[in-house]
Amino acid sequence: MEASAARTPIHRRVDEATGGVRAPLRIDPLLLLATLGLLACSLVVLGAATQDDVPGSPYYYVVRQAAYAVFGLALMALLARMDYSRIRELRYGLYAVMIGLIVLVIGVGSTARGSRRSFDLGFIAFQPSELGKLLLILCLSAFVVDRIRRLRDRDTTARAMLVALVPAMLVMLQPDLGTGLVYVVVVLAVLFVAGSPGRHFAALAAIGAVGIAITLVAAPAVGVQVLHGYQKERLTAFLNPSEDPADAGYQQNQSRIAIGAGQKTGRGEEATQTRLNFLPEHHTDFIFAVVGEEYGFLGASIVLSLFALLIWRALRILTMAKNVYGALIAGGIVAMLMFQVFVNVGMTIGIMPITGVPLPLMSYGGSSVLMTLMAVGILQSIHVQARIASTAKGRVPTF
Helix, strand or coil: CCHHHHCCHHHHHHHHHCCCCCCCCCCCHHHHHHHHHHHHHHHHHHHHHCCCCCCCCCCHHHHHHHHHHHHHHHHHHHHHHCCHHHHHHHHHHHHHHHHHHHHHHHHHCEEECCEEEEEECCCCEECHHHHHHHHHHHHHHHHHHHCHHHCCCHHHHHHHHHHHHHHHHHHHCCCCHHHHHHHHHHHHHHHHHHCCCHHHHHHHHHHHHHHHHHHHHHHHHCCCCCCCHHHHHHHHHCCCHHHCCCCCCHHHHHHHHHHHHHCCCCCHHHCHHHHCCCCCCCCCCCHHHHHHHHHHHHHHHHHHHHHHHHHHHHHHHHHHCCCHHHHHHHHHHHHHHHHHHHHHHHHHHCCCCCCCCCCCCCCCCHHHHHHHHHHHHHHHHHHHHHHHHHHHCCCCCCC
């Protein structure tokens, strides 16, 4: 078979529009810039925060984070070169893999601090729930596309919620409340982008309010504990962190002290909250507090500006997707990133509860870094395919 015969119709139209000259891969350079900038910031901040954490290995976390970043960038490049629409055909298999991995980790995963969330593979603590965020977006988007003509039916919204709530409940059993909430936000975002009626969201909000009331008030009143004691303390401590400053409110108090001490340009080597280990989990959950203390308002502004650039470009890609499936995937990824950034930064400054949600591309952790870079790769694929489709139709891309 000749090479031209194996070409897809859309690529043949591109060759005709460009005179047969193959154009280079047209990725979004600003999205790539934001991604590389956040990875660079992560390595710099980790180097400052963890140099005394492992005796004899001042670059222990930096080297591993760099390795995760390199491998993740390779995955991102591979995903950017593929047509994301083909993933739709794999939706049932990917959903089964997601559920299977989450169930397996509950049964035989490694235990850390009373939770079973990961498999210890030596070089990485693989956390299936992190990969599940991206897999859920891909599978859920495919499900909604299949039922796009029945989007106004309550049955469609109910089934979409069920698709997301099954893995969300399994993740919460690990227990991992923060990641479970990310799953819920993803399904709401996908339904919103698809155009589900407002009355469906109002009904879901009412059901959610009732569920929260049962979980926090009604169930404990009759002796049924849905949440662990420390989870309830974390969820409510941010409302009045000074009430129990030595226990439930300790983490947020120390985080707020660290950020406030950084002032305009940071304390550098005199960042006592970080370097004397007053700030807990300074390489994972509270890495933004490290940014605030070490580099001050200036450093925090740079990091938040890079996140703003990342989210802006993801939203731009959502609007230019060549089909509904791409738009729904981009919408789910945008919601996932925005929610994690808002919750993580919010908990460091005391306006959100501590839920263990990592700061994308900044917090130390292989699973989170790899998943986020894979999500960026999918976004780049949507961008590339949109430009190919636009060129094939004879339009000059302006994005």
